[in-house]
Amino acid sequence: MDKIQVSFNLNGQPVEVLVEPRELLIHVLREQLQQTGSHIGCETSHCGACTVDFNGESVKSCTLLAVQAQGAEVMTIEGLASNGELHPLQQAFMDEHGLQCGFCTPGMLMRSYRLLQENSDPTEVEIRAGMSGNLCRCTGYQNIVKSIQKAATVINESGRDEAKTA
Amino acid sequence: MIPPSFQYHAPSSVNDAIALLSQYGDEAKLLAGGHSLLPMMKLRFAEPGHLVDINNIESLKGIREENGEIVIGAMTSENALINSTLLQQKCPILPEAAHLIADPQVRNRGTIGGDIAHGDPGNDHPAIMMALDATFTLVGSNGSRQVAATDFYLGTFYTVLEADEILTEIRLAPQLPNTGASYQKLKRKTGDFATAAAAAVIEMSGETCQSARISLTNLGPTALRASDAEAVLAGQVITDELIDQAAQKAMDLCVPAEDLRGDVEYKTHMGGEMTRRAIRTAVKRARG
Numbered sequence: 001m002d003k004i005q006v007s008f009n010l011n012g013q014p015v016e017v018l019v020e021p022r023e024l025l026i027h028v029l030r031e032q033l034q035q036t037g038s039h040i041g042c043e044t045s046h047c048g049a050c051t052v053d054f055n056g057e058s059v060k061s062c063t064l065l066a067v068q069a070q071g072a073e074v075m076t077i078e079g080l081a082s083n084g085e086l087h088p089l090q091q092a093f094m095d096e097h098g099l100q101c102g103f104c105t106p107g108m109l110m111r112s113y114r115l116l117q118e119n120s121d122p123t124e125v126e127i128r129a130g131m132s133g134n135l136c137r138c139t140g141y142q143n144i145v146k147s148i149q150k151a152a153t154v155i156n157e158s159g160r161d162e163a164k165t166a
Numbered sequence: 167m168i169p170p171s172f173q174y175h176a177p178s179s180v181n182d183a184i185a186l187l188s189q190y191g192d193e194a195k196l197l198a199g200g201h202s203l204l205p206m207m208k209l210r211f212a213e214p215g216h217l218v219d220i221n222n223i224e225s226l227k228g229i230r231e232e233n234g235e236i237v238i239g240a241m242t243s244e245n246a247l248i249n250s251t252l253l254q255q256k257c258p259i260l261p262e263a264a265h266l267i268a269d270p271q272v273r274n275r276g277t278i279g280g281d282i283a284h285g286d287p288g289n290d291h292p293a294i295m296m297a298l299d300a301t302f303t304l305v306g307s308n309g310s311r312q313v314a315a316t317d318f319y320l321g322t323f324y325t326v327l328e329a330d331e332i333l334t335e336i337r338l339a340p341q342l343p344n345t346g347a348s349y350q351k352l353k354r355k356t357g358d359f360a361t362a363a364a365a366a367v368i369e370m371s372g373e374t375c376q377s378a379r380i381s382l383t384n385l386g387p388t389a390l391r392a393s394d395a396e397a398v399l400a401g402q403v404i405t406d407e408l409i410d411q412a413a414q415k416a417m418d419l420c421v422p423a424e425d426l427r428g429d430v431e432y433k434t435h436m437g438g439e440m441t442r443r444a445i446r447t448a449v450k451r452a453r454g
Contacts, residue, residue, distance in 0.1 A: 004174065021174035021217065024204075043167045044205045045272055046357055057245075057274040063204050064275070065197075067174050068221065111271065132356040133269025 011079030025061040037077035048134030051107035058114040077106035089151040098147030100138035169207035176219045187330040190216040198280030238336045240279025256340035259347035285323040288359035292389035293381040297365035300338040306331035319388035345369040346451025350443040360384045361427040362436035366444035370452040375399045385420040392416040416441040
């Protein structure tokens, strides 16, 4: 089967890959581009471990063909920290014990990153609904919810501080 | 899991997509959101030689009003239905039902047209479309035709769509005054298909039901329109006894497949209960 050249932006950097049409985005991210932060869990779009940000929306990269990423803006967990500093969500997941084994965490972080863009001050109910496409088999979700609440507070406070100094 | 090999096509117009379907016939499948088709391909339940990705056809996306009708492009995502102010105001059952489908990530990719045209009796839009008396626009190499939702389904994964036809848009009337609609879905967990679900659209005049449309999800080989249940309510003063009678008529129609969600008896019983809840909620909403 002929391979197809696909170009897209990954974490702000242009990348170019040669893929078979049947290759899924998650495989190309992990195997060709060596970005192994996004995990392959159920492979049937239930668990959310492969969640990435795709043109400003959360998607499950196990159920998207890599060829469909042509021209897309893709962000993975590798793009979350900046200048060696953890994103407030990453820091909050550490501080609030939002992970145990860590397998679901990249997906949790990428989904909660987009959730806080969609709703900067979500209630607990909104967090649970917004995160309902991500499964965790360790934590019972309580500390994940707390982590996201804490990150929202931190981000909103730093936004207010910046607004004051501006 | 990786799907079997196929040739990929990404046309940018409906005409180009139809030309590809005409050329490859049964070998070709349309790729909408892909959240039913790609898992089926991974499991080798589907092995199309050609995949025609219609995600780049902008004319298939969006929700608008046209000559008093609501027109929804087939490639409109579930999340776009949820966020549509037009639908929230004029067809609130659709955003409400879309919330019950899959999860936030899947709703970004999953489309109303894919859900309708796939022909899976577990999908939610078919029954809702029947209750709303929606019309589907099908476009093929011989031109375009309109098919009522109630005439669209022939069997499980089997619809009136010809091999070279595309469902391009869905047309429905805005909700009338004194009318209420409700979709009640029993599911085991987020993202699951319905164990049983029912849609009801009820028009009231005082305490009397003027007209009723009732339909069922995942309780037969296709979505089912419960005409006998509708007939119980039409023209009558709505009472609990009457709602029970209508639910019994809906249950008489149920022929669910036994699976991990339950056996035939349980699913049928839940079909009756979802029907009762949908009617009660729709009536309450119709009264305002």
